[in-house]
Amino acid sequence: MKQVLISNDHGATVLKRRIKTHLEARGYQVKDLGVQDESSVDYPDVADQAVAEFKKGGYDFGVLLCGTGIGISIAANRHGGIRCALLYDSFGAKMSKEHNDANFIALGGRVHYHEAVEDIVDAYIDAEFEGGRHERRVDKLK
Numbered sequence: 001m002k003q004v005l006i007s008n009d010h011g012a013t014v015l016k017r018r019i020k021t022h023l024e025a026r027g028y029q030v031k032d033l034g035v036q037d038e039s040s041v042d043y044p045d046v047a048d049q050a051v052a053e054f055k056k057g058g059y060d061f062g063v064l065l066c067g068t069g070i071g072i073s074i075a076a077n078r079h080g081g082i083r084c085a086l087l088y089d090s091f092g093a094k095m096s097k098e099h100n101d102a103n104f105i106a107l108g109g110r111v112h113y114h115e116a117v118e119d120i121v122d123a124y125i126d127a128e129f130e131g132g133r134h135e136r137r138v139d140k141l142k
């Protein structure tokens with residue numbers, strides 16, 4: 001079964017449940033490391049824990065959520081081998097896979113998106129890394 005990792009701080013509990021439900025409907029087994037209520041936690045700790053779990057292997061990709069998606073994506077991208085794309089729309093979501101081979105996506109629970117977040121997530125999932133010149137560029141990130 002395809003496996004995905006999801007985690008969140010207190011700014012994205014509702015969004016987490018929504019995305020998790022969608023991923024499960026798409027056939028993913030979802031490992032949820034995030035908080036389930038509004039008790040305050042620190043997004044760098046959430047990102048560090050999620051990356052450590054991801055690096056154990058077996059996950060197709062990871063989803064990180066905080067109030068804006070900004071802090072948690074910054075924190076995730078401090079780790080070697082992690083390419084976390086902060087998404088705002090399905091175009092960026094598609095490109096983050098096709099050109100950047102993103103292995104994490106980040107969204108914000110307090111952000112007003114102009115598309116359904118499920119569509120944004122789907123655009124990432126359904127895209128494929130194009131390789132070629134993009135592989136050379138991604139390699140330079142390593």
Ligand code: RB5
Binds near residue numbers: 066067068069071072
């Ligand atoms: C928490 O209040 C908030 O700062 C966090 O969820 C996130 O938006 C940071 O980037």
